[in-house]
Amino acid sequence: GGGFTASAVSDLDGESAPAVAARRLWEPLADRPQAGLQALALVVAAMCVPLVLRARPGGSRLRDDAAAVRYQARTMDEYCRTPLGELIAQVRQWKLAANEKKVAGELIREVENRLTFLVDVGLGYLSLDRGAATLSGGEAQRIRLASQVGSGLCGVLYVLDEPTIGLHPRDNKRLINALAKLRDLGNTLIIVEHDREVLQSADGIVDFGPGAGRLGGQIVASGSPEQVSKQRSSVTGPYLSGKKAIPVPLNRRVEGGRGKAEGKASKRKPSPLPLPPSAFLEILAARHHNLKNINVRIPLGTLTAVTGVSGSGKSSLVEDILYAQLAKTLHRASTTPGAHDTIRGVEQINKVIRVDQQPLGNTPTSNPATYTGVFELIRQLFAQVPESKLRGYTARRFSFNVPGGRCEACEGNGQQCIQMHFLPDIWVQCETCRGQRYNPDTLAVKFHGKSIADVLAMSCGQAVELLANIPKIRRILQTLCDVGLDYLTLGQSAPTLSGGEAQRVKLAAELARPDTGQTLYLLDEPTTGLHFDDLAKLLDVLNRLVDQGNTVVVIEHNLDVIKTADWIIDIGPEAGADGGYIVAEGTPEQVAKAKGKKNGAISHTAIALAPVLAAGPFVERKRYNPAKVEAPRKEDHDIEDVG
Numbered sequence: 001g002g003g004f005t006a007s008a009v010s011d012l013d014g015e016s017a018p019a020v021a022a023r024r025l026w027e028p029l030a031d032r033p034q035a036g037l038q039a040l041a042l043v044v045a046a047m048c049v050p051l052v053l054r055a056r057p058g059g060s061r062l063r064d065d066a067a068a069v070r071y072q073a074r075t076m077d078e079y080c081r082t083p084l085g086e087l088i089a090q091v092r093q094w095k096l097a098a099n100e101k102k103v104a105g106e107l108i109r110e111v112e113n114r115l116t117f118l119v120d121v122g123l124g125y126l127s128l129d130r131g132a133a134t135l136s137g138g139e140a141q142r143i144r145l146a147s148q149v150g151s152g153l154c155g156v157l158y159v160l161d162e163p164t165i166g167l168h169p170r171d172n173k174r175l176i177n178a179l180a181k182l183r184d185l186g187n188t189l190i191i192v193e194h195d196r197e198v199l200q201s202a203d204g205i206v207d208f209g210p211g212a213g214r215l216g217g218q219i220v221a222s223g224s225p226e227q228v229s230k231q232r233s234s235v236t237g238p239y240l241s242g243k244k245a246i247p248v249p250l251n252r253r254v255e256g257g258r259g260k261a262e263g264k265a266s267k268r269k270p271s272p273l274p275l276p277p278s279a280f281l282e283i284l285a286a287r288h289h290n291l292k293n294i295n296v297r298i299p300l301g302t303l304t305a306v307t308g309v310s311g312s313g314k315s316s317l318v319e320d321i322l323y324a325q326l327a328k329t330l331h332r333a334s335t336t337p338g339a340h341d342t343i344r345g346v347e348q349i350n351k352v353i354r355v356d357q358q359p360l361g362n363t364p365t366s367n368p369a370t371y372t373g374v375f376e377l378i379r380q381l382f383a384q385v386p387e388s389k390l391r392g393y394t395a396r397r398f399s400f401n402v403p404g405g406r407c408e409a410c411e412g413n414g415q416q417c418i419q420m421h422f423l424p425d426i427w428v429q430c431e432t433c434r435g436q437r438y439n440p441d442t443l444a445v446k447f448h449g450k451s452i453a454d455v456l457a458m459s460c461g462q463a464v465e466l467l468a469n470i471p472k473i474r475r476i477l478q479t480l481c482d483v484g485l486d487y488l489t490l491g492q493s494a495p496t497l498s499g500g501e502a503q504r505v506k507l508a509a510e511l512a513r514p515d516t517g518q519t520l521y522l523l524d525e526p527t528t529g530l531h532f533d534d535l536a537k538l539l540d541v542l543n544r545l546v547d548q549g550n551t552v553v554v555i556e557h558n559l560d561v562i563k564t565a566d567w568i569i570d571i572g573p574e575a576g577a578d579g580g581y582i583v584a585e586g587t588p589e590q591v592a593k594a595k596g597k598k599n600g601a602i603s604h605t606a607i608a609l610a611p612v613l614a615a616g617p618f619v620e621r622k623r624y625n626p627a628k629v630e631a632p633r634k635e636d637h638d639i640e641d642v643g
Helices: 006-010 017-029 036-047 064-068 076-081 084-093 098-120 137-151 169-184 196-201 225-229 237-241 263-267 314-331 368-372 374-383 386-391 452-456 460-466 471-482 499-512 532-547 559-564 588-593 604-615
Strands: 157-161 188-192 205-209 218-223 280-286 294-299 303-307 342-344 351-355 415-418 426-429 519-524 551-555 567-572 581-586
Touching (some): 064 076, 169 188, 169 196, 196 237, 294 567, 303 559, 314 342, 314 351, 368 374, 460 471, 499 519, 567 588, 567 604
Parallel strands (some): 303 551
Antiparallel strands (some): 205 218
């Protein structure tokens, strides 16, 4: 359980590999304990007891002899598997003798400091053996941030892109404190961020706008948070000052949500969409990873938010159990569900769709137009143009995936791949078509003065104006605009889209399909990269899905989404081994009113939600009417009637 002395080394069994290694390190250093490299050898000799067991390493990636070495009665593998929050507590309990402190005192202080930095940025639930490929973008960024805080460098310019991704509001202050430490060392930080708390803690804000895409690119406001909040030209300022906010709905879809809350919340009206008590999807005895054999009820026909601190078990429940089991049951997918007993109520849904942030594709031929299916309709439209009929062109002619109308030099990519051998391949613009993908004969066919390449180069907002009288095309393009992607170019290469943009393209594709109702949609942090204005658009789209008879489940930390949900399932109270319990569930009012306590466990979400919910504003949500929105217009034409 502790260190050992030279006599202990000399008494080791000479036949064991660790004993031989320890003796070889110790003997030349016995008289020179203060030498530089020798100190490292002394750490090994003084702190590790080479107790060689006959057991297998068990996935430790170490040989039997190395895996069996113990310090404080624990092996290297056991330390690597311990969550960082627990590991730092163990390190602080280590007691060293005076001679051991001379050898390992500085080393242990460095270990403790590095663990402290990682915990301070909200990563206490991770373990040292976590594979880098399994980390989210936000987790990887915060690990790099922690390493920079610990480096002690000064005079460095740091650029961070949304460091709060995947972070619970409880941990925001930790992250802000870590950023402040980095600044106080004499560094400069430039942060791309939408989180209100981070913006209010900044020393200065530069607000870009006023819109997105061609409508943006201007600095509309700059200064301190207080100064920006007072500038009328700012699109962010009104949200910082409280003049604008995401409204709290007066009518929720679940009965019992209009209990007497504090302040204006007591003005709530009965929900026009009551749910029968039996309309639940129930997951029984969920025990995957850190889940503690919990039973979870998800009301059907609602917008449900699964909340909790990072690492509490949300993804294990929603993705590893719920999605994997339903995909296997309903779609015969080859998924392996996490440990649970059963899921009741599956007969009340007909399909499950996970809208994730994975790329739409890995080649330049994948883009929002092809993914949503609108490009096929646009090709049919161009095939109906009189010029196409005169030349005998069909819709196939306007495809850049097959020979005929495409540029053969780049095979319709608009770019050519140059292999760099020992470096990553690079894509450069095609010199023949100049990035237009098609040959001159195909580009000669125009609709309202625009070629097929011109349409692909348009933003969704521009394209919906050009093709407003073609209902089939307008419906898909308008959906892309509705999810906040009106700035996105139709032909933009899929690998250049962010994770949040890719997720919203997938969401738009689902919205554009004929609705069957009784579908379960699962989304993981759909608010990534969204401004307050875009967040309002996303919430309208999610509520549209629910109003059409579907169920939407989102894993989310954004309080603006949580306060507008019909039902909350809060998992916690902490991360890792201390999580996996349901600490609060019900409507936002019920969760906030419970003071964040259930069975003795504290709900950090409830604590953060209560003041946001009480602040309002309160607005009655209007139900989506597809018949009214999709009503035919006088100037509408079918694609077949064009030309």
